[in-house]
Amino acid sequence: MALADHASDGSAPRGKDPDRSTAKVYLVGGGIASMAAAAFMIRDGDVPGHNITILEELDKLGGSLDGSGSSQNGYVLRGGRMLESKYLCTFELFSSIPTLDASRTVTQEILEWNETMKTSSKSRLVQDGRRQTAPEFGLSEKHILTIERLALEPEAMLGKSSIADHFDTTFFKTNFWFMWCTTFAFQPWHSEVEFKRYLVRFAHMVAGFDRLQGIMRTVYNQYDSMVRPLQKWLDERGVRFELNTRVTDLALREQDGELIVTQTAYQRDGR
Numbered sequence: 001m002a003l004a005d006h007a008s009d010g011s012a013p014r015g016k017d018p019d020r021s022t023a024k025v026y027l028v029g030g031g032i033a034s035m036a037a038a039a040f041m042i043r044d045g046d047v048p049g050h051n052i053t054i055l056e057e058l059d060k061l062g063g064s065l066d067g068s069g070s071s072q073n074g075y076v077l078r079g080g081r082m083l084e085s086k087y088l089c090t091f092e093l094f095s096s097i098p099t100l101d102a103s104r105t106v107t108q109e110i111l112e113w114n115e116t117m118k119t120s121s122k123s124r125l126v127q128d129g130r131r132q133t134a135p136e137f138g139l140s141e142k143h144i145l146t147i148e149r150l151a152l153e154p155e156a157m158l159g160k161s162s163i164a165d166h167f168d169t170t171f172f173k174t175n176f177w178f179m180w181c182t183t184f185a186f187q188p189w190h191s192e193v194e195f196k197r198y199l200v201r202f203a204h205m206v207a208g209f210d211r212l213q214g215i216m217r218t219v220y221n222q223y224d225s226m227v228r229p230l231q232k233w234l235d236e237r238g239v240r241f242e243l244n245t246r247v248t249d250l251a252l253r254e255q256d257g258e259l260i261v262t263q264t265a266y267q268r269d270g271r
Contacts, residue, residue, distance in 0.1 A: 020046045026264060028247045030056025031063025035230050036093055038239055043096055049237030055266060057246035061231055067223030077223065082183075083110065083216040084205060094226065097233050106229050110218055119215040124179050135210055138174035143167065150196045151203075163195045164188040179209045244268055 025047060027034035034054050041047040060066055069075035083090070094106035104112075123131040139147075146166055150158075163186065164172075171177055172188055180186060184198055208214045218225035235241070251263035 021048060021051075023047050023051055025052045027052065027054045028264075029063065030054050030058070030061040030241065030243070032065055032227065032230075033063075035061060035227070035234060038234055039093060039097070039230060042234075042237055042239075049234065049239045052234075053240040053242060054234075055242045055245045055247055055264075057244065059243050061241065061243075062223050062227035065222045065227050067221050067227075077221055081222060083218070084202075084214050085216065086204065094230075097229050100224075100229055100232065106226060109225070110216065113219045114216045117217065119212055119217065121212045124182070124210050124212065125175060132175070133210070135175040135179075137176035139176050140170065143171050143174065143176075146171075147199065150192070151199050153196070155193050155196065158192045158196065161192045162189050163192050166192055176209075183209065183212070242268070 025038075025041060027037055038049075038052050038054060041052060042049050054061070058066070060068070064078045065081070067075065067077050091107045091110070094110070095108075097106045098104070099106055099109050103109075123133050125132040125135050127135075150166065167188075184202075186195060186198075205214050231241075246267045247264060248267055249265040250261050251265070252259050253262055254260070
């Protein structure tokens with residue numbers, strides 16, 4: 001979440017672009033989204049880094065891409081995300097971010113690594129003790145028509161429905177579902193809207209489902225390969241990181257038909 005204050009009174013002149021050199025930007029949450037927003041504001045929006053503050057309630061940045069621990073005590077990683085070649089925005093951003101050793105950009109490192117280490121499982125499914133090297137999807141005509149309809153149907157019409165509201169029980173016994181749910185961590189009771197978004201976004205990867213072909217990895221865990229280089233780049237440009245800071249409320253007022261944030265309430269060190 002981003003809050004921007006373009007003038008001393010919290011407003012910007014109508015019909016005129018605000019002076020970006022004086023913009024004060026506050027990003028709530030220190031995950032990869034806020035860090036990327038800060039980088040784009042600096043790189044493409046001409047906002048000075050020292051005018052950007054990131055507020056994060058934990059003691060480190062990275063959100064679900066965080067990492068901690070040691071070889072003695074063990075490691076904890078809350079999450080990792082699969083990359084693939086069509087992550088255009090991600091690769092475009094990290095084409096500007098050097099690796100920690102400054103030998104190349106993060107994008108170059110990832111692409112070069114995945115030319116060397118191509119992901120391709122020998123099989124995804126085992127049935128009756130035998131590897132299924134080229135399993136059929138097992139979709140009926142009804143299943144296929146439902147998938148096609150969902151790809152075209154507006155999200156507003158899907159509402160709060162679940163995947164199970166649109167498919168019969170036979171769908172959840174198909175090889176397609178087994179491979180889909182283990183790739184993207186879906187359950188039948190999950191949101192149909194989210195299921196639709198993934199269908200549209202990753203349709204080009206279905207051909208490689210049986211071997212997980214096309215999945216890309218970072219050299220290290222994503223915290224060390226992506227978060228730390230981006231944090232270093234932002235830090236060098238003066239971005240302020242307010243850690244152990246939990247935003248609890250926003251004070252709002254209406255101005256010219258728009259909601260304006262006038263105050264941010266937060267907790268830090270018990271205060």
